[in-house]
Amino acid sequence: xxxxxxxxxxxxxxxxxxxxxxxxxxxxxxxxxxxxxxxxxxxxxxxxxxxxxxxxxxxxxxxxxxxxxxxxxxxxxxxxxxxxxxxxxxxxxxxxxxxxxxxxxxxxxxxxxxxxxxxxxxxxxxxxxxxxxxxxxxxxxxxxxxxxxxxxxxxxxxxxxxxxxxxxxxxxxxxxxxxxxxxxxxxxxxxxxxxxxxxxxxxxxxxxxxxxxxxxxxxxxxxxxxxxxxxxxxxxxxxxxxxxxxxxxxxxxxxxxxxxxxxxxxxxxxxxxxxxxxxxxxxxxxxxxxxxxxxxxxxxxxxxxxxxxxxxxxxxxxxxxxxxxxxxxxxxxxxxxxxxxxxxxxxxxxxxxxxxxxxxxxx
Amino acid sequence: xxxxxxxxxxxxxxxxxxxxxxxxxxxxxxxxxxxxxxxxxxxxxxxxxxxxxxxxxxxxxxxxxxxxxxxxxxxxxxxxxxxxxxxxxxxxxxxxxxxxxxxxxxxxxxxxxxxxxxxxxxxxxxxxxxxxxxxxxxxxxxxxxxxxxxxxxxxxxxxxxxxxxxxxxxxxxxxxxxxxxxxxxxxxxxxxxxxxxxxxxxxxxxxxxxxxxxxxxxxxxxxxxxxxxxxxxxxxxxxxxxxxxxxxxxxxxxxxxxxxxxxxxxxxxxxxxxxxxxxxxxxx
Amino acid sequence: xxxxxxxxxxxxxxxxxxxxxxxxxxxxxxxxxxxxxxxxxxxxxxxxxxxxxxxxxxxxxxxxxxxxxxxxxxxxxxxxxxxxxxxxxxxxxxxxxxxxxxxxxxxxxxxxxxxxxxxxxxxxxxxxxxxxxxxxxxxxxxxxxxxxxxxxxxxxxxxxxxxxxxxxxxxxxxxxxxxxxxxxxxxxxxxxxxxxxxxxxxxxxxxxxxxxxxxxxxxxxxxxxxxxxxxxxxxxxxxxxxxxxxxxxxxxxxxxxxxxxxxxxxxxxxxxxxxxxxxxxxxxxxxxxx
Numbered sequence: 001x002x003x004x005x006x007x008x009x010x011x012x013x014x015x016x017x018x019x020x021x022x023x024x025x026x027x028x029x030x031x032x033x034x035x036x037x038x039x040x041x042x043x044x045x046x047x048x049x050x051x052x053x054x055x056x057x058x059x060x061x062x063x064x065x066x067x068x069x070x071x072x073x074x075x076x077x078x079x080x081x082x083x084x085x086x087x088x089x090x091x092x093x094x095x096x097x098x099x100x101x102x103x104x105x106x107x108x109x110x111x112x113x114x115x116x117x118x119x120x121x122x123x124x125x126x127x128x129x130x131x132x133x134x135x136x137x138x139x140x141x142x143x144x145x146x147x148x149x150x151x152x153x154x155x156x157x158x159x160x161x162x163x164x165x166x167x168x169x170x171x172x173x174x175x176x177x178x179x180x181x182x183x184x185x186x187x188x189x190x191x192x193x194x195x196x197x198x199x200x201x202x203x204x205x206x207x208x209x210x211x212x213x214x215x216x217x218x219x220x221x222x223x224x225x226x227x228x229x230x231x232x233x234x235x236x237x238x239x240x241x242x243x244x245x246x247x248x249x250x251x252x253x254x255x256x257x258x259x260x261x262x263x264x265x266x267x268x269x270x271x272x273x274x275x276x277x278x279x280x281x282x283x284x285x286x287x288x289x290x291x292x293x294x295x296x297x298x299x300x301x302x303x304x305x306x307x308x309x310x311x312x313x314x315x316x317x318x319x320x321x322x323x324x325x326x327x328x329x330x331x332x333x334x335x336x337x338x339x340x341x342x343x344x345x346x347x348x349x350x351x352x353x354x355x356x357x358x359x360x361x362x363x
Numbered sequence: 364x365x366x367x368x369x370x371x372x373x374x375x376x377x378x379x380x381x382x383x384x385x386x387x388x389x390x391x392x393x394x395x396x397x398x399x400x401x402x403x404x405x406x407x408x409x410x411x412x413x414x415x416x417x418x419x420x421x422x423x424x425x426x427x428x429x430x431x432x433x434x435x436x437x438x439x440x441x442x443x444x445x446x447x448x449x450x451x452x453x454x455x456x457x458x459x460x461x462x463x464x465x466x467x468x469x470x471x472x473x474x475x476x477x478x479x480x481x482x483x484x485x486x487x488x489x490x491x492x493x494x495x496x497x498x499x500x501x502x503x504x505x506x507x508x509x510x511x512x513x514x515x516x517x518x519x520x521x522x523x524x525x526x527x528x529x530x531x532x533x534x535x536x537x538x539x540x541x542x543x544x545x546x547x548x549x550x551x552x553x554x555x556x557x558x559x560x561x562x563x564x565x566x567x568x569x570x571x572x573x574x575x576x577x578x579x580x581x582x583x584x585x586x587x588x589x590x591x592x593x594x595x596x597x598x599x600x601x602x603x604x605x606x607x608x609x610x611x612x613x614x615x616x617x618x619x620x621x622x623x624x625x626x627x628x629x630x631x632x633x634x635x636x637x638x639x640x641x642x643x644x645x646x647x
Numbered sequence: 648x649x650x651x652x653x654x655x656x657x658x659x660x661x662x663x664x665x666x667x668x669x670x671x672x673x674x675x676x677x678x679x680x681x682x683x684x685x686x687x688x689x690x691x692x693x694x695x696x697x698x699x700x701x702x703x704x705x706x707x708x709x710x711x712x713x714x715x716x717x718x719x720x721x722x723x724x725x726x727x728x729x730x731x732x733x734x735x736x737x738x739x740x741x742x743x744x745x746x747x748x749x750x751x752x753x754x755x756x757x758x759x760x761x762x763x764x765x766x767x768x769x770x771x772x773x774x775x776x777x778x779x780x781x782x783x784x785x786x787x788x789x790x791x792x793x794x795x796x797x798x799x800x801x802x803x804x805x806x807x808x809x810x811x812x813x814x815x816x817x818x819x820x821x822x823x824x825x826x827x828x829x830x831x832x833x834x835x836x837x838x839x840x841x842x843x844x845x846x847x848x849x850x851x852x853x854x855x856x857x858x859x860x861x862x863x864x865x866x867x868x869x870x871x872x873x874x875x876x877x878x879x880x881x882x883x884x885x886x887x888x889x890x891x892x893x894x895x896x897x898x899x900x901x902x903x904x905x906x907x908x909x910x911x912x913x914x915x916x917x918x919x920x921x922x923x924x925x926x927x928x929x930x931x932x933x934x935x936x937x
Contacts, residue, residue, distance in 0.1 A: 077740065138925045145918040321759045328751075328752050331751040331752035
């Protein structure tokens with residue numbers, strides 16, 4: 001795109017690249033990118049060999065799936081302000097799609113996963129219809145109701161088509177590779193996660209993305225300025241649900257067995273906790289929050305192993321009630337964030353970044 | 364920073380018809396902001412002496428309601444904060460006091476829009492006003508309010524939401540009186556009421572003022588009625604006091620007449636109008 | 648027909664428990680605007696506290712209940728000061744997440760303290776079966792209905808005839824007007840929370856008598872939300888009506904459709920109400936100022 005020569009030689013910019021040229025950042029971005037990619041490639045080997053802080057390769061993969069779910073929720077709640085409690089239902093929908101298409105009908109893996117996402121988008125748009133009439137609390141409650149109804153239907157399907165033990169998924173194969181170990185899954189998932197992050201980032205830079213935020217801030221005002229509020233809300237639901245269902249299908253294949261206990265309201269709450277702790281409306285926040293949420297349990301388990309069951313007070317506590325302790329810690333973290341730093345971990349991270357950049361002038 | 368008093372005695376003179384040592388309410392240099400936006404009040408100073416009625420006039424957005432909120436401690440409820448200045452009620456620093464503490468000390472308010480409790484009966488509404496009365500004076504106060512507003516006695520068992528605007532205004536005033544105040548803050552009492560009803564209400568307010576020895580601070584858009592009722596007036600514009608004086612002085616001030624009273628030489632007939640004379644802005 | 652009446656009575660019994668929990672919930676919502684998602688876990692907490700008092704500390708039933716109420720009241724006060732007050736006036740999501748976080752903390756701590764076994768509530772409440780006109784009625788159900796009814800009556804009288812109750816009603820309707828009339832809103836909120844928690848505890852104790860003392864009580868308490876919405880979020884009597892209705896619907900569904908679907912049917916009803924008449928049976932349409 002020819003830039004500065006247009007418009008009579010004026011300095012008007014027409015895309016982001018031109019915008020960024022105002023502040024030349026030198027080789028830094030490229031360096032960071034190379035280092036980042038190298039690190040990401042190294043992670044699976046590092047984790048496999050030395051299990052840092054008790055984090056295993058399965059934990060990393062779960063973290064990646066959680067990141068996708070958190071980004072999707074952030075799109076809905078953080079960007080568009082639509083309070084939906086249906087996350088678990090959409091994960092289940094993805095698993096259902098994978099079961100129906102992949103397991104029962106033998107459709108190839110990558111088509112299954114994408115089609116599950118599309119199913120999610122369709123259902124998401126349907127679920128979004130109440131959002132056109134209901135707001136705030138009422139929307140939250142209606143999606144809560146839908147969540148329970150959907151999980152019930154999933155259970156019915158599972159019992160009808162597969163049996164009480166759950167649905168089994170074979171190892172998927174794609175481009176000739178069979179994904180039967182954590183390392184292979186890691187690379188598949190990291191590509192998906194990066195894709196989702198790019199999608200989210202670019203969305204915010206687009207016209208629709210800004211419309212999302214406008215609807216969040218004041219949908220009536222947005223409507224008055226020409227935003228098609230109904231279409232935007234449905235788009236937000238569809239997009240967010242696509243990602244969740246996609247993640248759900250991946251999750252189903254990854255864990256290989258899924259039953260009604262795999263999806264619950266607690267999961268929905270967990271995702272909300274991720275997004276809030278990370279920072280609502282922030283992409284990096286969703287990532288931080290999801291990482292914290294999924295990596296805390298293995299760290300705690302490692303801690304309990306290190307400390308041993310005989311240590312005073314913490315010992316037996318960690319040994320027997322690790323999962324409860326997890327919840328308590330996370331609940332307290334959420335409360336602290338809400339009360340002290342509502343903008344979440346992302347804002348903490350960016351302040352740290354700011355003070356580094358301004359050093360020695362940081363306040 | 365005090366207003367350029369065009370009409371009162373010279374600056375620095377301590378002999379003033381208005382205000383003095385025993386001020387019931389005094390605001391000095393009050394600056395108020397809402398959120399991060401610019402200031403809503405930029406250095407407002409006003410005084411209400413004992414048994415005095417003071418009017419605050421001005422058009423929409425001038426800062427009148429904010430001034431009342433600053434006096435009665437309701438700023439934080441609306442996201443505002445006192446950036447600078449002094450607020451003293453009855454000799455005590457009122458800035459940190461919570462609204463119910465101020466009510467207990469004798470400052471009651473009739474809010475804009477009346478805000479009666481629609482689902483409570485008239486009598487229940489009045490009783491809420493007695494929240495700060497520690498003594499058993501509630502029954503006595505109730506009697507006094509019914510004496511003042513006999514209509515309320517008639518309707519005491521009815522839900523306040525079903526009453527007319529004028530009756531609701533009586534409920535709101537009665538509720539404020541139940542606290543046994545010494546200073547009554549009235550915020551836009553005439554809003555939405557027919558002129559005859561407004562006259563009626565102000566008559567009763569005058570009666571209440573006489574009977575209970577009240578000071579009154581009233582915020583009004585209806586300048587005529589306000590200046591009739593009050594002894595002293597302040598005219599606010601853009602968050603500052605633009606003009607002050609006794610009601611007599613203000614009534615005869617041509618600027619005030621032109622801008623707020625619509626009377627006198629500059630009144631024009633409806634229909635084709637000449638180009639409007641640019642209104643002088645004292646401060647902006 | 649007799650079967651129907653039996654289910655109906657059980658439904659009313661369960662429903663009156665929901666009604667009590669919903670009442671506390673509606674109170675908090677109307678007075679402070681806070682949608683207290685923790686009400687279900689608080690119900691469970693009350694049940695566990697009472698159980699501990701009777702089974703572990705050997706108190707008789709009445710002192711145990713009194714102790715539980717006192718502790719719940721204190722917890723309500725603490726909850727208000729620590730969590731709710733700093734966050735009041737914030738967005739809906741903030742408050743929702745704060746109460747959800749509280750609910751998680753409470754459930755998890757309960758699991759740590761009491762473990763996940765299910766216990767029987769040791770109570771002298773007689774559980775016989777009366778046969779009236781061919782219909783089998785459990786005395787437990789009747790007692791639950793009776794106790795709930797008495798509670799609601801006491802509460803209703805308090806609300807209607809005391810000064811504090813009047814102030815609570817005024818604050819619930821228009822908190823700004825109440826504040827400028829001299830009502831100490833802080834005190835009202837604190838009392839509101841304390842009362843709500845006490846009601847939740849009573850509900851929990853009653854429910855523990857009907858079923859068991861276990862962690863799943865919290866999930867059952869979740870059904871108080873549909874109750875409040877169906878009855879009308881903006882109406883306090885609506886909470887009571889909604890509670891009983893939901894209880895009846897639940898029991899009838901369990902009996903005539905299937906046990907697993909009883910909760911889902913309640914949520915279907917919730918959904919229909921939200922789509923057709925969001926302000927509930929007794930509520931009023933809200934006009935939102937943009």
